Amino acid sequence: MFKSLSAQNSKTLLILLLLVVLTLVCGALEPRFLSRDSLGAVLKYAGLFGVIALGVSFVILTGGIDLSIGSWVGLSAVLYPVLLKQGLGVGEAALVIAGASVLVGLLHGFLVTKLNLQAFLVTLCGLFIYRGLARVAGGGREQILPADQEWLRDLLVLGRPLGGLPVPAVFLLMLALAAVAAVFLNLTVTGRHLLATGRNEQAARFCGIGTTRLRVLSFVICSLLAGLAGVLFLLDGRSALGSSFGNSYELWAIAGAVLGGCSLRGGQCAVAGVVLGSVMVAEVRQAVFFVAGDEWKEFVIGVFILAGVIADEGFSRWMAARRVRA
């Protein structure tokens, strides 16, 4: 019933074990899965989707949800080349996107906490609104990454800073963000307050913790990371069409967070778990591509997550039973 820290840790270990087994099974089914190129692709997707999974896990931690991530990724990806065309520098464009992301996060937080609207509805509306804005901003045309941005593409996404190892830069970037998130959540007062708010909002309020501010903060973090991910996805893909770029990415992000042990009831999220969950989602995508063909990926990921959720329920009961015996 009560997940002590050690329970959360053993869960993360279990996820790690599952990841290793999954990798070996995929490798056995299809030897090409373990090739350098294939593993590099897996880690690239894990990095890209991991960024938004980390973001959404903050919202999930405080008992909320953000369905607008995919649309915000699309808007940010379209906006970046558009802003460059307007003559803005890389830094300026990034600042504009970051600023807009913060504003949108504040808006979500305000609507959810002050107007007491449901996060599901607020961000569902966001999903449509930002998708619409992305189409308008792109003028119905595909927005292309200018050729002079290749250095940034190498630096942030595709480069392999670890020499011979097939680890793309974007995966390391995601790991760095995860490390910051882990330090924030585990070692800082604000992070612990955020976690406490997720565990028991009423008790947090009775302690004098400003739970409203923290829930707003979680939406801001989520939108900010979605904005960043939009640029990263664009750098990877080189072009973005406002009507479709980033479609349903929020669901892949939520999938990663859930596979990593986040409970949609709030209060439970381990950063390490979210990283592992994102890698798992990327592995399944890749393995399905090899074994069954790309068209099967949604089907398989759905079944995979369902199995994971059922296993998690069983694990929780097992932990509870073990505690009773102890």
Place this chain on the structure above:
Amino acid sequence: MQALAEVGAEFRAGEVVAVMGENGAGKSTLMKALAGVHPPDAGEIRWEGRPVRIGSVAQAEALGIAFIHQELNLCGNLTVAGNVFLGREPRRGGFWLDRKTMRRRALELLERVGLKVEPETLVEELSIGQRQMVEIARALAREARLVIMDEPTSSLTTTETARLFDVVRELKGRGLGVVFISHRLGEVQAVADRVVVLKDGRNSGSLEKGEITAGRMVQLMVGRDLDPAGRRPVEVAAGEVRLAVEGLRTRAWPLQQVSFEVRAGEIVGMAGLVGAGRTEVARVVAGVDRALSGTVRVDGVALRGGQVAEAVKAGVALAPEDRKEQGIFLELPVRENIALPGWGLGRGQRLGFVRAAEGRAEAERLRDLLAIRTTDVEKAAGLLSGGNQQKVVLAKWLALGPKVFVLDEPTRGVDVGAKAEIYRVIAELAAGGAAVLMISSDLEEVLRLSDRVLVMHEGRLAGEVGRAALSEAAVMALATGVDRACP
């Protein structure tokens, strides 16, 4: 937890029986056993001479027992007739709703309970008193022969109460049995043929029609007088006023004002029945809720109100009523539970980073001080017993050295051993110069610890009982409003 030790009672047709007792005496539990809400663990229920097993509400209804909850169980978005016949609507051809029959029978039933509304009125448009009548009509529609009402008058006006009692007498005249739970002595005198009094989950006595007086009822509810030796010895003379509450109006009782003071070194008990407005006062003092009007001063400084952080900073601590929901993080370690409120005030952290080692030392110190039974303060608080969880709640505030400590039901669900330790901590807190306001429904503990007792009744301070005059009877008389006129 065991709510009822052992109880026996008998209810007859054509009789109105009042079941009385203090908060937690087991009245509601007994009634819920009869109505099939919570079947009893042991014992026998005989219905018309035959032993029966009532395992569900449906079984109780089939026998003819109807239970009317304190918080009425009506669907506000349905019509009066829809509620009266909910689940047993008259049908035509086994499928179609027979609206005509429904309306006709609803009108008959509404007539019987004296409710003059159209059966097509939506229930959400009715007053509480009218809804009560709809509940009774529903019981009649189910051909109930025993109607149980849990504090039916708690939110009725005087006229509505008088009306309800007319209907109760009418039911009695038609040979139904009526059982009602009440705290209000005057009402019981007005309508009951017999009174059954419970105390601590046992029968404390029963009174026949001629014997029903306020004095006898209070005596039976209270049972015994307190052993003066168990009381807290007076050690320190009360000091300066630490907590001053003036003209406080809360949302629950917007027409009443509450004013009182608590001095340094003083333990002031706050007694009253559930729903008398005590918790609302505590929540406002602690900044959880905003008052409609009035001021709260700590050491002479008025709080802006409505902000827990501000109250905490001023030195106010609240051990809330609902420990699991409001007081503790079950999944977090004991150490973190204790350290949490301090971080916001700059304790146990540096530059926004938690200093876990410091928190650990502090948690271990408080664990030893309060005798919290856990070897490891990194264990999840949810693994501790209720009493030890409550000690963790006290510990987290003790760490801050509060000036004003508000305790709302500090020993609810706490075992006897932990109770004694919590009493010791409360006494030490006061001795250390804190002003303690202790809300409790446990009269024994109120009398044991308090220097004086404020008694609330229906949102106002009904009176104050000083140490010399302190007795359960004096407190109960004020809490039940004996002195007030009754319908």
